Amino acid sequence: MPVWLLALPFFAGACLPLQAGINGQLARQLSSTFAAATVSFAVGLLALCLLTASQRELPSLSALKDLSWWHWSGGLLGMCFIAVxxxxxxxxxxxLFMAIVIAGQLVMSLTLDHFGWAGFREAPVTLGKAAGVLLIGGGVWLISRN
Structure with missing residues (x-):
C-alpha cells in the first residue's frame, strides 16, 4: 500500500481539531454556532464547486434525480459534525473532543463493517477490534479525568 494513501487520512484527521477550533472561534465572533456552520459550509461549497467545475465532473440532472433519499444525508451528517x-x-x-470523536467514529465503523452497511465490505467484529475500541474508550476516560 502506498505511503501517500496512508498519509491522506492522517492529514484529514489532523485537520479536524483545527477545523473545530476555527469554527468555534467563528461561532464566538458571529455569536451563533449555526451561523458559523453556515459560513463554514458556504466556503466549502464554493471550493468544491470550483474544483468540480475545473475537473469538468458536473453531474447531470438525471443523475441527481436518480439519487435515493439517503444519498443526500451525507451533507446533513457533515452539518451535524461542524455544528457540534x-x-x-x-x-x-x-x-477530549477529538478523543470522543475518534471513539464515536470507531464504534460506527465497527457497526458499518460488521453489517456491510453504506457500501463497506462486510467484516465481522473480532475480539481484537472490540478490544481496540475498548482501549480507545479507556483513553477517553483517562483524558477526561484531567
Missing amino acids: AAYAGPRIGAT
Missing part, C-alpha cells in the same frame, strides 16, 4: 464541533470543541478542549 463549533459548540462543544471550545468548551471541552481539543484533546
Whole structure:
C-alpha cells in the first residue's frame, strides 16, 4: 500500500481539531454556532464547486434525480459534525473532543463493517477490534479525568 494513501487520512484527521477550533472561534465572533456552520459550509461549497467545475465532473440532472433519499444525508451528517464541533470543541478542549470523536467514529465503523452497511465490505467484529475500541474508550476516560 502506498505511503501517500496512508498519509491522506492522517492529514484529514489532523485537520479536524483545527477545523473545530476555527469554527468555534467563528461561532464566538458571529455569536451563533449555526451561523458559523453556515459560513463554514458556504466556503466549502464554493471550493468544491470550483474544483468540480475545473475537473469538468458536473453531474447531470438525471443523475441527481436518480439519487435515493439517503444519498443526500451525507451533507446533513457533515452539518451535524461542524455544528457540534463549533459548540462543544471550545468548551471541552481539543484533546477530549477529538478523543470522543475518534471513539464515536470507531464504534460506527465497527457497526458499518460488521453489517456491510453504506457500501463497506462486510467484516465481522473480532475480539481484537472490540478490544481496540475498548482501549480507545479507556483513553477517553483517562483524558477526561484531567
